[in-house]
Amino acid sequence: MAAETQNARTQVAAPALTPPASMMGMPRHHLLIFLGLLALGLIGPFVLYPVFLMKVMCFALFACAFNLLLGYGGLLSFGHAAYFGSASYVSAYAAKAWGLTPELAILLGTATAAVLGLVFGALAIRRQGIYFAMVTLAFAQMVYFFSVQAPFTGGEDGIQSVPRGHLFGLIDLGPDRSLYFLVLAVTFFGLLLIYRIIHSPFGQVLKAIRDNEPRSISLGYRTNQYKLAVFVLSATLAGLAGATKALVFQLASLTDVYWTMSGEVVLMTLLGGMGTVFGPIVGAAVVVTMQNYLATFGAWVTIIQGVIFVVSVLLFREGIIGVLGRWLKKPL
Amino acid sequence: MINDVILAAKGLTKQFKGFVAVNDVDLQVDRGSIHALIGPNGAGKTTCFNLLTKFLQPTRGTITYNGRDITRMQPADIARLGMVRSFQISAVFPHLTALENVRIALQRQRGDSFDFWRSERVLSGFDGRALALLDEVGLANFAVAPAGALPYGRKRALEIATTLALDPEMLLLDEPMAGMGHEDVDRIAGVIQRIAQKRTVLMVEHNLSVVARLASRITVLARGKVLAEGDYATVSKNPDVIDAYIGAGHG
Ligand SMILES: Nc1ncnc2c1ncn2[C@@H]1O[C@H](COP(=O)(O)OP(=O)(O)O)[C@@H](O)[C@H]1O
């Protein structure tokens, strides 16, 4: 009986529900943060050491790619070094041995990570929770042993003095400043793509599966297909970060595929705030800064890093940005 | 009269490591009816639901839905056939708003949603319908609240709204009123009655006055077996049923 009046009310209420959006369907505060980051990125190389900033950006992209899987897909991979590292090797090899232009080298590295993600992901998503993490770790270890043995990876030395080349065969990326703006563009493209994925119809289903998989199934979603899709997307973007990193340092090495690399990205993500948009960026910046400025302490870096990690996880489990977002009462 | 039966199970059996949770159950649910599945705790009601909706693979037996053998199908495909279940423990998406919860179900109309490159604003076309569904279960004022923050009774109401969003032909509700206060029970009972005007409902419920009021047919399960079947008057007089309830207790 009350249906008519209720319907009238819903019609009035509906527009107010759409969050206040500005460009690209982003809430205003997210747009402002992205613009702020872009401004920082543009001023950065004139204030700080460009290679340091490029390293931060590559790891920020890596951590955001990982967070897409963990924070929004609810899947803890402990083997993301496989995608980061294999892309690093392939782009380094393509640039050095085949003389590919940097954009093609990066694309090829990224594609390698995507294919690897598809194969490993298809096998791993059949397992849940800790078993999923173990399977991803096992695959990553396989990639590591392959990298130790394979002739083209250069063993302990890795692939060194990778030429940065000319972008599209035109722009010389040799100087740090010119490479810097390519890395900035790649990182920003990656971050915006991840943002879009999170806030897409696909992202909605993803969050639902993360929150309650059986319920998603009972609504008719074939959840394994969504989990595989996000796994591949995450691996691909991790590969984009790794491939770019190889050009920045002109080096691909066993460090990139070692399990500690998988651990580091977990650390960055948790420290910054998993399941937040901007947390992994902050986490990556903190960890890379720590590694750079504490480098003089030698082996102590690992221990200091470990202590900071334990303390921060105990003090604020939601990570830096998670806590900040709660204070500001705005999801960040 | 095969056409009047929407869901049928024959010889349905589920063994867990030697323990038989569901034992040779035959069940027929008439189209358009409210059918209740009752029995003491541990009788195998939830396991039955899991078998019927394919969340568990039966050890033996067959299940037919609309005359079609669904025994070997995947659970997501069961939902796509029009049979949607709820869960005994409240099953909402806690980090999504109430509106988004319902919209996830409405979104199924688009088919699969693998379009990660599109803005979620394409989903705002479902907002009106989602609000109407929330309104139907008394949640219109909670649309933007995160589902995880809703009180228990409201969560259960949200689940029903989400299930209804799929416009299913058949609903399986596992203790939809457990843990609810009087007012909520009355409201949800009303909702279920309204739902069943166009649909079939199979429900597990401990509140026997609700069962007496809603269900046209009742199947009593005890230790995995069908103990009795019939309308409330028949079943409640059955000495085996009285025994089972007094013997095992329920709640
Ligand atoms: N996955 C499982 N593994 C082993 N035993 C189970 C499993 N699920 C249910 N059971 C057992 O099956 C019996 C029936 O459980 P259930 O179907 O939940 O009962 P009800 O819903 O009628 O209270 C219980 O004894 C329970 O312990």
Ligand SMILES: [Mg+2]
């Ligand atoms: Mg039960």
